[in-house]
Amino acid sequence: MNIRFTENAEENLGDIYLYHCEFSKQYAETFNNAILEFVMENLSSHPNIGHIYNQQKNLYRLIFKRRYNIYYSIEDKNIYVLYILDGRLDLNIKLQKSDIELTSID
Numbered sequence: 001m002n003i004r005f006t007e008n009a010e011e012n013l014g015d016i017y018l019y020h021c022e023f024s025k026q027y028a029e030t031f032n033n034a035i036l037e038f039v040m041e042n043l044s045s046h047p048n049i050g051h052i053y054n055q056q057k058n059l060y061r062l063i064f065k066r067r068y069n070i071y072y073s074i075e076d077k078n079i080y081v082l083y084i085l086d087g088r089l090d091l092n093i094k095l096q097k098s099d100i101e102l103t104s105i106d
Contacts, residue, residue, distance in 0.1 A: 008103035
């Protein structure tokens with residue numbers, strides 16, 4: 001399976017990086033690389049490893065280090081990473097609702 005990051009997911013990674021840079025640039029780089037490695041290794045070989053988070057939207061959630069939620073959808077032979085969010089954000093709850101509009105996969 002091909003793994004594709006949406007623009008929104010890339011922005012989320014950038015925000016996570018900037019947050020961690022406040023403490024240590026080296027840690028920020030290591031942390032973001034770990035997220036990317038986790039996604040690539042786990043989703044490419046086990047696309048259904050995450051739990052269905054919003055069935056109507058075919059949205060899966062995979063948790064990284066007990067705090068970061070990785071939301072993705074599967075279409076044909078592609079896995080689209082839509083969001084990578086701190087689990088404490090309100091958006092996590094909104095993503096469960098059937099009327100939520102998801103980020104574009106284009």
